Amino acid sequence: MVLLVIGAGGHGAEVAAYAHDVGTPVAGAIDDGKPVGPWHITSIVGGLKELPAFCRDHDEVHYITAFGNNAVRRTVVRKIEALGVGNLLPFTLRHGSAWTGSSVAVGEGTLLAPNTVVTTRSVIGAHCILNVKASVSHDCVIGAWCNINPNATIAGDVHLGEGCYIGAGATVIEKRKIGAWTVVGAGAVVTTDLPEGVTAVGVPARIIKRQGTPELS
16 A cells, blocks of 8 residues: 655654554655655645656555645545545544544544544544544534634533534533534534634633634635
8 A cells, every 4th residue: 555645844843753653654755835756754745736646557556635724625535536546545543542432333444543543333524633632522513624622521411513623622522513624722612513614712712703614725
């Protein structure tokens, strides 16, 4: 299997290191904004426009996106899909220290970083990031494109709409529903449902901004 990391920033460096740590060789990184050449533990092999040619030289190529911004990650995946390359497939990366219990479904292209926990009977959507020590309890539904940052805690029976961003160390108590593309600030404690497209911070979390939902660019 050939694995490409899409995005050669700081998170991309982490993703490449995680793949290396579990014995999945990284063939290179793809980044439109950086020159071809050595990078981190691998090399940058080009931008998105070079992907079709790269894939023609391999039987099967897997990729994982490495952008912390959920809207950017969605846009990049849509651009990759629009290339129509049949042997280019999203890769789900689980670090060896990540733990998932019984009846857990994890979507394609999702990252389970070191020491993440998903207990049981939960669904994690496609192209999500569960960052270091993030915890998701029983019977949760996490929509596609979500980013659950380090040490964030999602209690049981929580529903996150697509594109939610849960800041580092934040907590969502049990049975809450958070609408699509809502941002929860670092260290916040969500005790009530939140609508889509807002930013909430504090303990308990209060809405401070209504940014709406992003258009697909």
